[in-house]
Amino acid sequence: MRVATAHAYDTTIAQLTQRQAELVAQQERISSGKRVARASDDPVAATMSEAVQNRLARVQSDQRALDSSRTSIQQAESALGESGELIQKVRDLILSGGNPTYGPIERESIAQQISGLRDQLFSLTNRQDGTGRSLFGGLGGSATPFVQTFGGGSAEVRFEGRRGQQAAGDNQLPQAMDGDAIWMRIPAGNGTFALDLPASNTGSMRSDTGQVTNLSALTGHDYRIDFSGTAGSMQYSVTDVTTGTPVAGQTGVAYSAGAQIAFDGMSFKVVGEPVAGDRLDLTSSSAPTDLFKVMQDAMDALRLGTGEGTQRTHDLGRALAEIDAGHDRVLLARAQAGEWLNRADSIEGLLGDREVDHATEQSRLEDLDMVKGISQFQSQQIGMEAALKSYAQVQRLSLFQYVS
Template identity: 35%
Template sequence: MRVATAFSYQQAIANLQRRQEDLSESQNRLTSGKRVLLPSDDPVAARRVERALAVEARVEATKRAAQASLNAMTLAESALGGANDILQAIRDAAVAAGNGAYGDKERAILAQQIQQYRDQLLGIANRTDAAGNPLFGGAGVTGDPFVPNGAGRVEFWAAPGSVGVDNQEILPVAVDGAYAWDATPGLEVPIFKTLDDFIVQLRTGGMTSAAVSSAVQTALGGIDAGMERLQAARAQVGDTLNRIDAIVARLDALDLNAKTDRSNAEDLDMVAAISDFQNKQTGYDAALKTYAQVQRLSLFDYLR
């Protein structure tokens, strides 16, 4: 069998190219730190990586939804706490109004204080989140859910219920204003009606002791009912916050598991990879030397 010089050259060059490709591929893996750069490198591992990435994407989307709900519910919980404090201050003023030694002047001063508290309470009822969405907008409303009518009385203009994020986890981003404030859409809100009626009565001059006592008792009943409803809504929001914490903890565990699975599938064993790179580099150097020797193998060189 005769081996031509050209064939020897071709063999040497082909071997050199293979060695160079192997060395380049090993170098790319070392640079990226990934064992699987293409699906063809390891189809089974590539599928594991795809599944893990899909899980991570779902977890990230759900975490964003949970964060939005957490922000809204934290603001709502604070608002409900502030509303309860204001009602407590109004209640104290109402009790003071029942003082038999007070006359029209003192009751008018108390009426002014309660009016200021009432206006603060309305501001809380229409409080919004960072995006401008009403915290107590119920199932959706573009403007303030609690709106004064032509007579200055507060009415509720939103649908009962709460808005939830569109995700696997149903998490609210608004509180049911109808429940929290004991309101009916299109009608006057009971707690504000109680306060407005009481303010009018305190400003009325010449009231008898019996009339004052009756007005105070009626107001206290309405205030207590309003406080009870707000406290119940606050408890619901607290339960939601606890549920969000549990969901986030579960998502963190799921995310860690997905990242670990992806790492196991695609990450490179650096010690083994460095050893493999060194071996391939040695092989490439040997191929270069072999090619250099083949270049000198010629009949004319031999005859010289």
Template identity: 30%
Template sequence: MRLSTSWMYQQSLSTMLSQQSALSATQNQVDTGNRINVASDDPAGAGQVVSLNHVIAANTQYSSTIDTANTRLNTEASTLGSVNSVLDNARTLALQAVNGTLSASDRNSIASQLSQMRDQLLQLANTTDSNGNALFAGTSTTKTPFQMDANGVVSYGGNDEQQRSAVGAGLQVASSDPGSGLFMSIPMGNGTFEASAGSANTGTLVVGSNSVTDLNAWNSAASGSGGGYTITFGAGGSWSATDANGNAVLDSSGNPVTGTYTDGGSISFNGMTMAMSGTPAAGDTVSVTSGGQQDIFSTLTNMINALQSGSTTDTQLTNVMSRQIESIDQTQSAISSVQVSIGGRLDTLQQQQGAYQDLNVTYQTALSDVQGADAYTAISNLSLQQTALQASQQMFAQVKSMSLFNYLK
């Protein structure tokens, strides 16, 4: 068989190019630490690498979202703690205000303190997160959800929705709570009904704590009366009750509900009990209403107005303060429920974050197994390939010199 010089040259060149390509690939493995740098290195393995990288990227994104939600919820929890502190102080001042020995100047001083607390509550309600977004605006983009007018009336510009953060495939966690339920739509009275003394009363009757003692009886009676009653006092503490339509309230036997009240006693009918103190005058009334709501800012405004009104008697002031203290209690109850919920959500986020940290270790290990190069093997191969390439180059140099013309010289 005849071997031409050009064929030998081409064969040597192809061998050296192939060795250089292998040497370059091995050099790349040593430099990057990866066995698979392009899909052609291992098509099947490259597919696994892409899949694992997608999973790791998704987990990283979820972890970042969890960090953001954690920060937002912790800020909300801290803010609600501050709100509770302000309300505790306001409740203490309300109790101090009903002291009959206080002068008008003392009451005005308390009103001034309550005014500052109302402003502080407004500021806390407009707290923003680390990105400048309002904490208590729901999903609204408004920067200042609570606005106060010149009369101390506060309006809410947010909505009733909760912001939610995706922290896993099909898993979302609420990362905010709307201010409407925390500051605005607060049930009046004991949360079911409110009992309040008539503003035109002339006696010394003060309505104290009240509650539903028989829920079935209350629900049954309230459905027919609309939840509204008026208790009217006669001479000697006698009383009778009418419903919202002015009809006499009847007992289970069909007789009108009546009774006689004595100082420090209580009045009970239709599943509710109202504690009272003082002595009512004939014609004095107590109204019972259900379903009412009042925002916490109006609560403080009512307290301020009552303290600044020179015509308010001690009895009237005590009744006003008692109702506002009930409103403060209902607000703190709503805040407490949200705080418990926040704690549960933070626990969920912590568990989810821990799961992602564990999974990332697993996925990174799997990725290293598929994509990573064995350093010792790669360096050994690099040395062998360098030696082989050098041998090929030296052989080519020798073959190139084996020409007939060299012998004819």
């Protein structure tokens, strides 16, 4: 009887202790709101929850990277807007510089204004974001992608970053734009060929920038247009400099001011009066120029002497065409930045939806149903109280109570 009584006592105490532990554990779940606080609570749910938590952490990391990229692109877009305004001011100055009534003092003043705008543009191209990363460094390679080298009376600008830029992905955006493509790859002339007047010309002849009339007829060769004859009977002949041969049908052609000269898929208008020995050089525009050189060429043209008005007008016309081409590239880059910002909004919405989905899944695996949890706690509490009362009543029972 003593052994049985002791065993019953130990068993009852163990059961009460277990009930007490379960009650404390349930109270802990209610306090934390978590059904799974440790892996032993539900190994399967804990494993699945950890996987969901990893995916949620990746989404949050993508969101932080997206915010950083968007800030950089917003600053780049703003800088491109400023660049467009500077280029427009330079264009207006070049137009005013072509005024034939202006003297050397007025033209020098305009050249100085263009120089100041050029310096502002150079400073803008090296702009950095809040973290010190260049906005227009392309793929990196240099903290200061644009550098100037001085010599020969002018400042040459070089791009020392890495050309190109990262592609926008499903969850991320580039953090820098390719400044080389924006400002340093401007088509020379009209983009296909360029027309130049040699300094040895003495007449008043000049040309426009020309245009392509037949792509399939282009040769990519360089040409020379020579003028000969006397006033009233001026003629021109076209020579293919690359092959050293005359162009068929373009030898001894009568010149008429303002008429179009066309050959090998190209056409351009020549105005003014040439003299015998003058010529016009046509070169294939295989190598691009840059906006800084275009501005420098415009300044050089404005500083030409009074007797070089024809050369100045011709050079300013070419600079104007190249400025317009550069402005188009800046506008295109700004449109690209705007498209990336629109994509950032879409990506942000997508990542936000994923974050909600992962958080919901994690909650389903870990969180406690409070109504069910409180109900279970109350049931366990009632059971615990009943067990304690029953045990107390049983402990008071003995044979002497029946004998008495």
